Amino acid sequence: MAALFHRTPDGTPCPHLRTLISALSDGSLSGIARWYATQHAKGCPRCAAALVALRAQRERLRALGLPSHDAPAAPPAPALSPERRAALEAAWSRLDEIG
Amino acid sequence: MLYQERTRFCPKTRPPFFPAKPGNFNPAAVCPLGTMPFASTMSDPAPSNGPQQRADWRDRLAFLSRRGRPSREPAAAPEQSAAAERRAAFGALVRVHEADLLRVARRLCRNSEDRAQDLVQDALVRAYEAFRAGRFDAEAGSARAWLVRILTNHFINEYRRTQKWDAGLTVDTLTSGGAAGPPQTHAAPGDVPGQVLLSETLDEPLEHALAELSDRLRLCVLLVDVEGLEYADAARTLGVPIGTVRSRLARARLQLQELLKDYARERGIA
Numbered sequence: 205m206a207a208l209f210h211r212t213p214d215g216t217p218c219p220h221l222r223t224l225i226s227a228l229s230d231g232s233l234s235g236i237a238r239w240y241a242t243q244h245a246k247g248c249p250r251c252a253a254a255l256v257a258l259r260a261q262r263e264r265l266r267a268l269g270l271p272s273h274d275a276p277a278a279p280p281a282p283a284l285s286p287e288r289r290a291a292l293e294a295a296w297s298r299l300d301e302i303g
Numbered sequence: 304m305l306y307q308e309r310t311r312f313c314p315k316t317r318p319p320f321f322p323a324k325p326g327n328f329n330p331a332a333v334c335p336l337g338t339m340p341f342a343s344t345m346s347d348p349a350p351s352n353g354p355q356q357r358a359d360w361r362d363r364l365a366f367l368s369r370r371g372r373p374s375r376e377p378a379a380a381p382e383q384s385a386a387a388e389r390r391a392a393f394g395a396l397v398r399v400h401e402a403d404l405l406r407v408a409r410r411l412c413r414n415s416e417d418r419a420q421d422l423v424q425d426a427l428v429r430a431y432e433a434f435r436a437g438r439f440d441a442e443a444g445s446a447r448a449w450l451v452r453i454l455t456n457h458f459i460n461e462y463r464r465t466q467k468w469d470a471g472l473t474v475d476t477l478t479s480g481g482a483a484g485p486p487q488t489h490a491a492p493g494d495v496p497g498q499v500l501l502s503e504t505l506d507e508p509l510e511h512a513l514a515e516l517s518d519r520l521r522l523c524v525l526l527v528d529v530e531g532l533e534y535a536d537a538a539r540t541l542g543v544p545i546g547t548v549r550s551r552l553a554r555a556r557l558q559l560q561e562l563l564k565d566y567a568r569e570r571g572i573a
Contacts, residue, residue: 215560215564216557216560222553222557223549223550223553225553226549226552226553226556226557227549227552227553229556230527230528230552232534232549257560258556258560261556261559261560261563262528262556264506264509265509265524265528265529266528266529266531267506268410268506268509268510268513268529269406269529269530269531282401282402282405283401283402283405284401284405284420284423284424285420288420288421288423288424291424292424292427292428295428295431296390296393296428296431299428299431299432299435300386300390300435
């Protein structure tokens with residue numbers, strides 16, 4: 205039975221637990237689903253490897269959302285251009301006038 | 304009305320003809336004796352002297368009807384100050400989260416700076432409308448999540464229809480399979496727009512992989528994994544159930560893994 209579900213770890217979880225393992229990697233599972241996925245991952249090398257890989261990938265994605273501490277050669281503008289800022293202020297003023 | 308006028312009465316009659324309330328004072332009334340106008344004195348002109356006199360007593364009547372207090376014109380200053388405060392509060396909110404919004408917009412627009420700035424500009428106008436209408440509840444969630452939600456909704460509603468895809472793709476032709484779909488339906492890494500910006504980011508392979516995902520999957524990953532929104536917030540933003548967000552995230556994360564492996568294999572890294 206184990207041979208059907210526990211195959212060589214290649215970074216992908218077992219097909220029937222794909223969504224649960226993905227949710228377990230970001231901590232959004234709770235209750236019986238969390239217990240089941242955790243117990244399965246303990247006994248399944250494939251899902252355990254997938255869990256580690258998904259958590260590492262999630263950390264890389266979170267780093268994309270954080271401000272960069274290393275200054276790149278030409279950093280993207282952190283604010284709107286002056287023309288767009290002026291147009292935005294004008295639009296807000298029009299909204300205030302309309303009431 | 305002057306106090307003296309209020310107390311004037313026909314010298315030949317008693318105070319019953321003294322008006323109990325200013326509102327019903329009628330100086331043109333004739334006293335019961337019918338001998339003299341009620342409100343007139345020797346020093347005042349008779350009411351029948353013309354419209355000027357009638358205008359005067361009407362003004363005095365209006366004055367008394369306000370309980371003797373000076374009339375208050377509608378204050379324009381308090382309304383203007385409230386609008387200015389609201390504008391200042393929203394401006395402060397925008398200054399704090401502007402950089403985050405631009406970062407999200409760049410990824411939504413596949414790193415096209417012009418489109419990202421347009422998207423943020425339009426989204427902030429909509430956000431101000433909602434803010435003025437009182438639809439921002441500071442206790443319901445963070446301001447950043449609220450702004451990101453508005454930005455994403457605007458992107459979904461507007462930019463998916465009008466976006467020009469430099470790789471020759473359209474929303475209709477791109478399958479949800481991403482890299483697993485037919486080769487003609489996904490862009491090669493060299494065709495991704497905004498490549499100059501991508502090369503300056505710290506995690507270029509991941510940015511490439513993100514840009515290759517389909518819209519639906521990329522939005523889920525951006526909102527939950529990159530921007531850190533809760534599943535409920537992301538589901539509300541995208542207008543889908545939480546279970547749909549969960550399943551799309553699972554698919555997207557596995558596709559990203561495959562794309563990253565392909566990227567590394569093409570460059571001989573792994």
